[in-house]
Amino acid sequence: MATEKAKHLKRISILGSTGSIGKNTLKVISRYPDRFRVVGIAAGSNIQVLESQILTYRPEVVAVFDEPAAARLRKKNLPVEILTGEKGLIEVATLKQADMIVSAIVGSAGLMPTFAAVKAGKDVALATKEALVMAGEMIMAEALKRGVKIIPVDSEHSAVFQCINGRVREEIQKIILTASGGPFLRKKLSELKKAAPEDALRHPNWFMGKKITIDSATLMNKGLEVIEAHHLFGMPVHKIDVVLHPQSIIHSMVEFIDGSVMAQMSVPDMKGPICYALSYPQRFKKVLPSLNMSKVRGLTFEKPDKKRYPCLGLAYEALKAGGTMPSVLNAANEVAVEAFLNKKIFFTEIYNIVALTMQKHKVSKCVNIDDALKASEWAKEKAKNLISKN
Amino acid sequence: MATEKAKHLKRISILGSTGSIGKNTLKVISRYPDRFRVVGIAAGSNIQVLESQILTYRPEVVAVFDEPAAARLRKKNLPVEILTGEKGLIEVATLKQADMIVSAIVGSAGLMPTFAAVKAGKDVALATKEALVMAGEMIMAEALKRGVKIIPVDSEHSAVFQCINGRVREEIQKIILTASGGPFLRKKLSELKKAAPEDALRHPNWFMGKKITIDSATLMNKGLEVIEAHHLFGMPVHKIDVVLHPQSIIHSMVEFIDGSVMAQMSVPDMKGPICYALSYPQRFKKVLPSLNMSKVRGLTFEKPDKKRYPCLGLAYEALKAGGTMPSVLNAANEVAVEAFLNKKIFFTEIYNIVALTMQKHKVSKCVNIDDALKASEWAKEKAKNLISKN
Numbered sequence: 001m002a003t004e005k006a007k008h009l010k011r012i013s014i015l016g017s018t019g020s021i022g023k024n025t026l027k028v029i030s031r032y033p034d035r036f037r038v039v040g041i042a043a044g045s046n047i048q049v050l051e052s053q054i055l056t057y058r059p060e061v062v063a064v065f066d067e068p069a070a071a072r073l074r075k076k077n078l079p080v081e082i083l084t085g086e087k088g089l090i091e092v093a094t095l096k097q098a099d100m101i102v103s104a105i106v107g108s109a110g111l112m113p114t115f116a117a118v119k120a121g122k123d124v125a126l127a128t129k130e131a132l133v134m135a136g137e138m139i140m141a142e143a144l145k146r147g148v149k150i151i152p153v154d155s156e157h158s159a160v161f162q163c164i165n166g167r168v169r170e171e172i173q174k175i176i177l178t179a180s181g182g183p184f185l186r187k188k189l190s191e192l193k194k195a196a197p198e199d200a201l202r203h204p205n206w207f208m209g210k211k212i213t214i215d216s217a218t219l220m221n222k223g224l225e226v227i228e229a230h231h232l233f234g235m236p237v238h239k240i241d242v243v244l245h246p247q248s249i250i251h252s253m254v255e256f257i258d259g260s261v262m263a264q265m266s267v268p269d270m271k272g273p274i275c276y277a278l279s280y281p282q283r284f285k286k287v288l289p290s291l292n293m294s295k296v297r298g299l300t301f302e303k304p305d306k307k308r309y310p311c312l313g314l315a316y317e318a319l320k321a322g323g324t325m326p327s328v329l330n331a332a333n334e335v336a337v338e339a340f341l342n343k344k345i346f347f348t349e350i351y352n353i354v355a356l357t358m359q360k361h362k363v364s365k366c367v368n369i370d371d372a373l374k375a376s377e378w379a380k381e382k383a384k385n386l387i388s389k390n
Numbered sequence: 391m392a393t394e395k396a397k398h399l400k401r402i403s404i405l406g407s408t409g410s411i412g413k414n415t416l417k418v419i420s421r422y423p424d425r426f427r428v429v430g431i432a433a434g435s436n437i438q439v440l441e442s443q444i445l446t447y448r449p450e451v452v453a454v455f456d457e458p459a460a461a462r463l464r465k466k467n468l469p470v471e472i473l474t475g476e477k478g479l480i481e482v483a484t485l486k487q488a489d490m491i492v493s494a495i496v497g498s499a500g501l502m503p504t505f506a507a508v509k510a511g512k513d514v515a516l517a518t519k520e521a522l523v524m525a526g527e528m529i530m531a532e533a534l535k536r537g538v539k540i541i542p543v544d545s546e547h548s549a550v551f552q553c554i555n556g557r558v559r560e561e562i563q564k565i566i567l568t569a570s571g572g573p574f575l576r577k578k579l580s581e582l583k584k585a586a587p588e589d590a591l592r593h594p595n596w597f598m599g600k601k602i603t604i605d606s607a608t609l610m611n612k613g614l615e616v617i618e619a620h621h622l623f624g625m626p627v628h629k630i631d632v633v634l635h636p637q638s639i640i641h642s643m644v645e646f647i648d649g650s651v652m653a654q655m656s657v658p659d660m661k662g663p664i665c666y667a668l669s670y671p672q673r674f675k676k677v678l679p680s681l682n683m684s685k686v687r688g689l690t691f692e693k694p695d696k697k698r699y700p701c702l703g704l705a706y707e708a709l710k711a712g713g714t715m716p717s718v719l720n721a722a723n724e725v726a727v728e729a730f731l732n733k734k735i736f737f738t739e740i741y742n743i744v745a746l747t748m749q750k751h752k753v754s755k756c757v758n759i760d761d762a763l764k765a766s767e768w769a770k771e772k773a774k775n776l777i778s779k780n
Binding site: 167171173244283284289291 | 552553555556557561563564566631633634640643645646647648649650651652653654655656657662665666669672673674675676677678679680681683684686688689690691692693
């Protein structure tokens with residue numbers, strides 16, 4: 001009996017445990033204590049939350065990226081080893097006793113630990129979209145080589161993954177990612193420029209971290225997801241579409257070659273896709289409340305307006321250019337979103353900064369992770385310069 | 391090369407080739423001549439259509455149920471043997487050279503040939519819902535015993551089949567069949583009684599045969615589909631729901647135990663589910679035109695109104711009662727719909743006739759096909775009596 005239980009127990013390390021996905025992952029794990037155990041957690045610098053997570057989940061290894069924060073946490077004399085720096089993140093990402101790594105560090109900082117997890121042969125529940133955006137070819141090639149499963153945690157990619165459900169790629173005609181359109185779907189175009197961070201952070205359907213919420217308002221989030229979908233599902237760029245679906249009930253769709261479309265729906269709650277990534281290939285009971293269809297308001301769909309959401313076009317351009325360009329898109333966007341949140345640039349200038357940075361970039365091949373990281377560093381510098389000259 | 395081709399060629403017999411499903415099946419077969427060949431066709435009495443089908447598709451065996459019609463067709467000296475009667479239908483249903491039988495005879499006449507096909511070990515693409523409604527347990531048990539695949543052709547069951555896509559029954563929380571609501575969805579309740587057959591035959595989304603179109607107006611069609619789904623997917627009655635979805639874009643849904651819902655969509659055209667049943671487990675290219683999501687009008691859902699659609703409740707009652715009752719429901723409905731089409735009863739009396747027939751019936755176990763057929767005969771007699779006394 002004990003052995004039977006142990007066989008079903010999945011030991012999990014979480015990279016980014018104090019963020020929105022990390023916290024939801026821990027909630028899911030709490031609900032199924034006989035199926036999941038937390039063996040490692042890693043965070044950037046939020047040691048207050050981390051401390052309570054350590055006491056609740058008793059991981060074997062903990063990492064804090066920020067060294068001063070790590071030092072402060074160590075002083076608490078918690079019953080666990082505290083690692084630090086990128087080396088610490090990578091140690092949590094490659095823990096011998098972990099069966100699966102939840103990769104949920106926001107931004108480009110998530111790339112190296114994610115790659116390390118794959119190289120160590122760990123299955124990855126992937127939320128850090130930057131990893132595939134920056135270094136998709138390399139990560140997917142490494143995963144293939146090691147027989148590693150990369151299971152999406154994003155609600156959209158989880159939906160696509162569920163719609164495909166093992167069917168062969170040759171049968172897929174098109175991936176259709178849905179986007180809510182964010183808080184500015186119906187805002188007057190002339191008012192977009194001066195939209196405040198507080199307004200952009202008011203997402204109608206999802207409660208998420210700040211960076212991704214701003215990316216939802218610009219639709220850059222969907223653009224990054226297009227690039228991610230390209231790598232995850234091996235689909236060429238012209239077979240990935242985006243459709244606005246303001247109700248966020250259909251999380252994405254797959255059209256097959258015969259004209260049949262599969263759609264995945266649920267109440268909008270990240271615990272759904274998180275749990276599916278952890279429990280795959282099984283489904284667990286009562287992860288989310290039932291979607292009462294007769295109470296669902298009408299589901300509508302519309303084409304994204306290019307004027308309202310020019311960032312989406314940039315992402316398609318970056319994917320078509322390939323090589324280092326998606327990494328540049330992503331890095332410039334990170335810098336621009338931060339500048340917007342700090343009220344250094346207007347909302348509409350996020351696009352300008354990313355577009356200009358891409359224009360200045362001479363695209364080159366990405367042969368290894370370092371190429372992607374260098375392009376990212378270059379783009380961050382460039383974007384910062386553009387902002388300071390603004 | 392020739393051998394390779396022959397390996398991929400599926401030889402098909404069509405029961406009910408002159409009906410709506412039969413004709414659409416032949417259209418599908420015409421489009422993929424290197425994948426399908428018609429080896430047998432059978433029809434009731436429409437020898438005019440049958441003659442042209444014989445000349446176009448060159449089947450090896452043909453059956454005409456109606457003996458005088460068969461005799462007339464024989465006089466044409468077509469280059470094929472013409473069989474007749476139920477024996478003829480059964481011969482086409484069990485043809486040695488057939489790999490798959492398309493069962494598309496409307497009404498209870500389709501039961502015996504379908505059962506014969508399963509007993510002969512033939513895979514069945516099933517459109518004749520009466521077969522499972524009348525004798526679901528026996529047909530499914532026989533299919534299991536013989537290793538026969540029964541693949542649904544109804545758009546709703548095809549959708550459910552595609553949503554399940556091999557996942558285990560234990561993961562299914564609920565089957566949600568969608569119904570357009572038919573032509574009377576918004577008609578004043580007080581005007582329903584005197585609705586003419588011409589009005590009831592005006593289905594908003596699907597062009598189908600007369601019987602099924604009337605059944606769509608009463609929602610009895612959905613009731614029969616609930617019973618069919620119970621048998622096809624092994625789901626208990628309380629796990630099968632019906633939701634009105636007037637746009638007929640989502641053809642049905644499956645809710646899984648984790649709260650995730652899969653929905654199958656396409657333009658409403660029976661060639662989609664027909665081709666999937668024939669090509670399964672593969673999908674063929676360009677069976678239907680792409681569903682342009684951003685041009686799809688809003689998708690809406692509502693609970694079926696029990697006052698408007700009382701027949702749906704009768705079907706649930708019949709399924710709960712079990713044994714011979716579903717057979718009685720189906721037979722009484724057949725008689726009532728015919729009487730309505732011949733203007734012998736009002737539209738709302740279809741319900742009365744079926745309900746009264748069910749009330750008069752003493753339900754008994756269905757141990758063999760004969761029990762179901764006897765109950766059906768009894769119910770037809772009873773319903774006819776009720777109508778003549780009307």
